[in-house]
Amino acid sequence: MKVREIFILLSVITTISVVAIAQIWPPVWWFMLLFGPLVLIGFIDIFQPYHAIRRNFPVIGHGRFLLEKLRPEIMQYFVETDTEGTPINRMFRSLVYQRAKKVNDTMPFGTQMDVYREGYEFMDHSMYAKHFDPTAPEPRVKVGGPDCKQPYKASLLNISAMSFGALSKNAIMALNKGAKIGGFAHNTGEGGLSPYHLKYGGDIIWQIGTAYFGCRTADGHFCPDTYKKQAVLPQVKMIEIKLSQGAKPGHGGVLPASKNTKEIAAIRHVKPHTTVLSPPTHAAFSSPKGLLKFVQKLRDLSGGKPVGFKLCVGKKQEFIDICKAMLETNIKPDFITVDGGEGGTGAAPVEFSNSLGMPLREGLAFVKDTLEGFDLKKDIKIIASGKIFSGFHMARALALGADMCNSARAMMLSIGCIQARECNTNTCPVGVATQNNSLMKGLVVEDKAPRVANFHKATVHGFLELVAAAGLESHEQLDRRHVNRRVDMNHIMSYKEIYKEAKIGSLLN
Numbered sequence: 001m002k003v004r005e006i007f008i009l010l011s012v013i014t015t016i017s018v019v020a021i022a023q024i025w026p027p028v029w030w031f032m033l034l035f036g037p038l039v040l041i042g043f044i045d046i047f048q049p050y051h052a053i054r055r056n057f058p059v060i061g062h063g064r065f066l067l068e069k070l071r072p073e074i075m076q077y078f079v080e081t082d083t084e085g086t087p088i089n090r091m092f093r094s095l096v097y098q099r100a101k102k103v104n105d106t107m108p109f110g111t112q113m114d115v116y117r118e119g120y121e122f123m124d125h126s127m128y129a130k131h132f133d134p135t136a137p138e139p140r141v142k143v144g145g146p147d148c149k150q151p152y153k154a155s156l157l158n159i160s161a162m163s164f165g166a167l168s169k170n171a172i173m174a175l176n177k178g179a180k181i182g183g184f185a186h187n188t189g190e191g192g193l194s195p196y197h198l199k200y201g202g203d204i205i206w207q208i209g210t211a212y213f214g215c216r217t218a219d220g221h222f223c224p225d226t227y228k229k230q231a232v233l234p235q236v237k238m239i240e241i242k243l244s245q246g247a248k249p250g251h252g253g254v255l256p257a258s259k260n261t262k263e264i265a266a267i268r269h270v271k272p273h274t275t276v277l278s279p280p281t282h283a284a285f286s287s288p289k290g291l292l293k294f295v296q297k298l299r300d301l302s303g304g305k306p307v308g309f310k311l312c313v314g315k316k317q318e319f320i321d322i323c324k325a326m327l328e329t330n331i332k333p334d335f336i337t338v339d340g341g342e343g344g345t346g347a348a349p350v351e352f353s354n355s356l357g358m359p360l361r362e363g364l365a366f367v368k369d370t371l372e373g374f375d376l377k378k379d380i381k382i383i384a385s386g387k388i389f390s391g392f393h394m395a396r397a398l399a400l401g402a403d404m405c406n407s408a409r410a411m412m413l414s415i416g417c418i419q420a421r422e423c424n425t426n427t428c429p430v431g432v433a434t435q436n437n438s439l440m441k442g443l444v445v446e447d448k449a450p451r452v453a454n455f456h457k458a459t460v461h462g463f464l465e466l467v468a469a470a471g472l473e474s475h476e477q478l479d480r481r482h483v484n485r486r487v488d489m490n491h492i493m494s495y496k497e498i499y500k501e502a503k504i505g506s507l508l509n
Helices: 003-022 026-047 052-056 062-074 088-100 169-182 224-231 262-268 288-301 316-329 350-355 360-373 391-400 409-414 445-469
Strands: 121-123 141-143 152-154 157-159 185-187 203-208 236-242 307-311 335-339 381-385 404-407 483-488 491-494
Touching (some): 026 052, 088 409, 088 445, 121 391, 141 381, 152 236, 157 169, 157 445, 169 185, 169 409, 185 236, 203 224, 224 236, 224 288, 288 307, 288 316, 307 381, 335 360, 360 381, 381 391, 391 404, 391 445, 391 483, 404 409
Parallel strands (some): 157 185, 185 203, 307 335, 335 381
Antiparallel strands (some): 121 483, 141 152
16 A cells, blocks of 8 residues: 555544544544644645646655755755766756756756866857757658658657666557657557557657567567568658667667566566576577578568668677678668667666767767778768767767667656666655556546657757857758867867768778
8 A cells, every 4th residue: 555545544534533422522623723734735735736746755755845945055066976976867958857847947046067077078069159049840860761662750859778678558558648648659668558558649759679579489489470560551661679788788678577567467478477687698689690581581571661670889880790691691780779878767787877888979989980991871860879969969969970860758848757776676656667556646647648749859959059050051060070078188089080081982892
């Protein structure tokens, strides 16, 4: 029994007791005058749709908001920082909340970062900045190579891979409904395609992981028949093969038994109430050519939809071998998603999350340059995934070679995630990362879905405003010249100087 149920039960018992005792001893009504307002506040909390903490923890949940008011003054030096020392919890989390709720997202008193700290990054602006028209249609990116029969025009920013099972059904529905409202895509994660991904009609990128959830045989191998049934659904726009993810590359996913309900087990085609471990690698192929043949197989079975793969770059030679296999087989993926080693997940071994996998910027530059070197980039789109919170993060990724971006963490924040770090315990207090029905009731889909669309729109607009400020007509003109990094106290270098670009075709010989 959770706090909300306990509160209701105690309120009813206390009210009945006070009324009964008052018949014998009338002064007890004074207790009701003191207790009554708390009961009223509690019931208002339970039935309001805006704050999951208050819905799940009536009355006592107000304590969080009190601390939130005090946080900027008292707790600014006790927040998590990223590799560049940026206070991401305070700055970027606030940015996401503000944009999701459509409140003023401007920042007083100048930059919140130390501009003289090593790693500080910024864009070059132009004295001849272009006018940004917020009413103009959002640019789209066409995904689909020569062998694709159903190319997809994607948004510049989409929802990154997060599975039903890791997230609650309410969270999945809020994300997908937000994607439908805003006209962008929602990646299912490796947990399979659920009814909650399909309910509101948002565009879907169906991810196929190493366990082939939703399209597997009884012994865990890929099943073409069950795959085809779902791949041809009109809502499924793209298919992504997950080779590895940034948070734990080379490590299979884990679904704890406490989260593996009958419903989730049926969607994934596994036994319920058991801990499910995904293999670290695919059984359907074991070589570069095998991967590409699998890409072609999935594309054919889907009726010619865009098919690509996701990876966190590890051994560079292995990706080079895939590019060589593309030339030998003439089979190319329609897109490649590059995940950074700094990516997040509900549960990863510390050694993997902190010390394995190439960071996004280095991985992105390497993939782009290798594709250019083999003259393959013209047919393949690159998606960047890894801590995309703001328009500048998008600009940075596109300058390095991405065509579009995926965001997971920021999208979770937009539906109410407070980074309680209980994703793997099934006790998420705001109902985002839990299968506990009592907790997930706190997340109201109708309230949170527009917030997802709001965040997406404001962030894409922020990115396009940066492009205009740089004096560029289009985001496609962004390159490594436009972004700079302080490499030490006295030196600043552009991305073009830091990440040397490969000439088209330079690796063919």
